[in-house]
Amino acid sequence: MVYRASTRPAQGLGETPGDDGAPVLLHARGIVKSYRRRRVLNGVDLTVRSGEVAAIVGSNGAGKSTMLKICAGLASPDRGRVSVRGRLGYCPQDAGVMDFLTPGEHFTLFGAGRGLRPAAASRRGRELARTLDWSVGRRTLAKDLSGGTRQKLNVVLAALGDPDVLLLDEPYQGFDRGSYLDFWKNVWDWREEGKAVVVVTHMLSRLDRVDQVLDLSPRTGTEATL
């Protein structure tokens, strides 16, 4: 999928400039966004290559979710442009699941949208769930899942269909410690597989392990590389 916030092609997308050679899978340039009169994002840039993990950090209300929604094509910037190379998976901050469907039915539904047959979607969904220490029951409706398990369903749905770019908005809310570590192991595996992963996070202890940090705190708002 390629989403552009303007009609001009983004320079650099898919190119392999520099010495590291990895193609750019997500390129956001000069993103400006205001709600009413309040400017939330003021010329934010983010470039993520294949095999990179980027963290978006910042105080509450700094614009992290807004930036991710713009990257996902779910919100329009006032200025700037976004390009994505390949398929995109998005995990919203609040679990975007349907109360009266089972997890298995979610796998089938979301899998169909990603071109997977029902059996393959079910198999892949259950595999992904196991990596988060979740054994998927057959009959439980999403409304009856615990908060942490609903969030696991949210992460699995984002990763279903093997997207090239993963945008994850504080995806581990409600996870127990083991599942939280499992989640980050998945992130490192996705990086090894060459995906571009963007995680909105408040967990500063993991920032030494990501490839870049976009700090949206007031007075910063610019891209920083570790």
Ligand SMILES: Nc1ncnc2c1ncn2[C@@H]1O[C@H](COP(=O)(O)OP(=O)(O)OP(=O)(O)O)[C@@H](O)[C@H]1O
């Ligand atoms: N649809 C909207 N309409 C009006 N204001 C909005 C809208 N979405 C977000 N905002 C405002 O924009 C600002 C940034 O919101 P955003 O959710 O992007 O912040 P955040 O950094 O993700 O915050 P948090 O850490 O609390 O999740 C907030 O002041 C929020 O109230």
